[in-house]
Amino acid sequence: MKSLAIRNLSKTYFDAYAGAHVDAVRDVSLEVPEGEFVSIVGPSGCGKTTILNMVAGFIAPSSGEILVGDHAVAGPGPDRGVVFQSFALFPWKTVLENVAFGPKMRGVGKPERERIAREFLSLAGLSHAAERYPNELSGGMQQRVGVARALANEPDVLLMDEPFASVDAQTRMTLQEELTRIWQERRSTVLFITHDVPEAVFLANRVVVLSKGRVLEEVDIPLPRPRRWDALVESDDFKALANQVLQLVRSA
Ligand SMILES: Nc1ncnc2c1ncn2[C@@H]1O[C@H](COP(=O)(O)OP(=O)(O)OP(=O)(O)O)[C@@H](O)[C@H]1O
Ligand SMILES: [Mg+2]
Numbered sequence: 001m002k003s004l005a006i007r008n009l010s011k012t013y014f015d016a017y018a019g020a021h022v023d024a025v026r027d028v029s030l031e032v033p034e035g036e037f038v039s040i041v042g043p044s045g046c047g048k049t050t051i052l053n054m055v056a057g058f059i060a061p062s063s064g065e066i067l068v069g070d071h072a073v074a075g076p077g078p079d080r081g082v083v084f085q086s087f088a089l090f091p092w093k094t095v096l097e098n099v100a101f102g103p104k105m106r107g108v109g110k111p112e113r114e115r116i117a118r119e120f121l122s123l124a125g126l127s128h129a130a131e132r133y134p135n136e137l138s139g140g141m142q143q144r145v146g147v148a149r150a151l152a153n154e155p156d157v158l159l160m161d162e163p164f165a166s167v168d169a170q171t172r173m174t175l176q177e178e179l180t181r182i183w184q185e186r187r188s189t190v191l192f193i194t195h196d197v198p199e200a201v202f203l204a205n206r207v208v209v210l211s212k213g214r215v216l217e218e219v220d221i222p223l224p225r226p227r228r229w230d231a232l233v234e235s236d237d238f239k240a241l242a243n244q245v246l247q248l249v250r251s252a
Contacts, residue, residue, distance in 0.1 A: 001189050002069035002079070002156035004032040004055065009064035010213075011050050024050045026213040027064070032157075035187040037180075039200035041245065042210030043252055048193045051210075052161045055191065056082050068157055078106065081155030083146050085162040089134040095121065095145050096130040102153035116152055123182050124148040140171035147179065151186065160192045164199070173229050176202055180227050197249060201242045202227060209245060211252035219245055 011025040025047040032038045040048050053059045055066055057076040066073040068080060081102075089098050096117050103113035121127050124144040134142055143163060150158060164172045180203055183190060194200050200207045201221055209216045221241055223232070232238040 001034050001187060003034045003067075004030075004157050004189055004191060005067040006030040006051070006055065007065050007067070009051065009054060009066065010062045011047070011054060011059070012062045024213055025054070025061075028210075028213070028215055030208060030215065032189055032191060034189055036206065037183055037190040037192065037204050038206050038208060039192045039194060039204035040208045040210055041194060041197055041200045041249055042216075043249065044195065046210045046252065047213040048195075048210060049161055052082075052159050052191065052193055055157075056080055056159055078102070078153055079156045081150035081153050081158045083150045083158070083160045083163040085165045089142060089145055089149070091134050093133075094130065095126060095132050095134070095137070098134070098145055099149045099152045102149065106153075117148075120148040120152040121145075123151070123185065125178065138171075140167045140175060143167055143171075143175060144178070147175075147182070151182065151188070156189060158188045158190045160190065162194055163192075165194075165196075172199075177228060179203060180225065184225060195249075197246045198242050201238065201245055202229070202232060207245050209248040209252060216252055217248050219248070 007029050009025055009028045013022045013024055015022050028051060040051065042048055054061050055073065057073050096114065099120055100113040100117035103116050118127065118130065121130055124147055126141065126144055126148060129137060129141060134145065146163065164175050167175065176199060192203055204221050207219045207221060219241065223237060
């Protein structure tokens, strides 16, 4: 695991339709210490995905820098695992082969990469589905395969952009609980993007509220772990924190 540092990051797009420049991200600085789980929340269009894409190395910043450990990000790399809203599994590969794909690309031999894949499938509660194909799974299960696949690369930093947005509310709560459990076991450094305030608070050590491309405020979430929804929905501390973040987002 490694820390993630975002320093004075900005991104200006040229919007060809409007014939104008858009300041999507403006001078954002953010530190995610090794093993910490940080959520970014904010209204649609505030620059969340743009930040994640720059950290992933998919797009270049207009200015500023991004460090994973002490290494400056210059493009995509195996030190960062990415989970998107759309699952993007390989439909022609089994679940096991999907999860073993990253280790395979790293040159890990077949028995070892299958052992790694089975370990992460087990963590994601999917051992029984290893030999199935993605189209034989529910959306929530596919989402868990996506998380297992990202984790199987053992990235230093895990980047997630609304990974649970397309699953039903019940499954979503289960996935959130599983993600916190897996995170506690593996202690990855995580940057998690969502516009769902309770989700952000439930998962994170710290919530960063973004407004029009800038950091509006950071809120520490000192709730005890492990976190379970049935306990937290009753918790005054949870409600107060969620309310505080919600007010910030609404003012954003
Ligand atoms: N490729 C692009 N070209 C021009 N403008 C863009 C491009 N991508 C994003 N933008 C603009 O940059 C701003 C930030 O977009 P971004 O996708 O980062 O927002 P977001 O916070 O992820 O929103 P959402 O919650 O809807 O996913 C928006 O105004 C958007 O229109
Ligand atoms: Mg987005």
